[in-house]
Amino acid sequence: MTRRTGIIVRPICLNKCRQFIFTHLADGDLKVLKIREKKVITLDIGAFCARETVLHNSNGAIYHSQQLRVLTPHRATFGFDVLVYVGRALFIHCYSEQHIIDEPARRNVLISCA
Numbered sequence: 838m839t840r841r842t843g844i845i846v847r848p849i850c851l852n853k854c855r856q857f858i859f860t861h862l863a864d865g866d867l868k869v870l871k872i873r874e875k876k877v878i879t880l881d882i883g884a885f886c887a888r889e890t891v892l893h894n895s896n897g898a899i900y901h902s903q904q905l906r907v908l909t910p911h912r913a914t915f916g917f918d919v920l921v922y923v924g925r926a927l928f929i930h931c932y933s934e935q936h937i938i939d940e941p942a943r944r945n946v947l948i949s950c951a
Contacts, residue, residue, distance in 0.1 A: 867892040877909050879916035883945050
């Protein structure tokens, strides 16, 4: 049996947050191990709820969503693009903390200084 699952983007109103569903692209006999939800914030998309379906096969191999791993580090809320923006603004351009907070806020990305 060939099972092809992919990224399914379905904006759903859930606590004023868009929800995207991420699954692993794989072939074979895979079963759902668990479904994880986490809030993710990126500069391009903004804030959304990521729902990741973690799959496993009969050999015990676990498959995570590569699409979600490209957007955000494991167990992190902010995406790589937000981390890069803050790092460049702080260390290369020497912007003040308030400027670093205000610029993404115009794109509805809220960053705290703590």
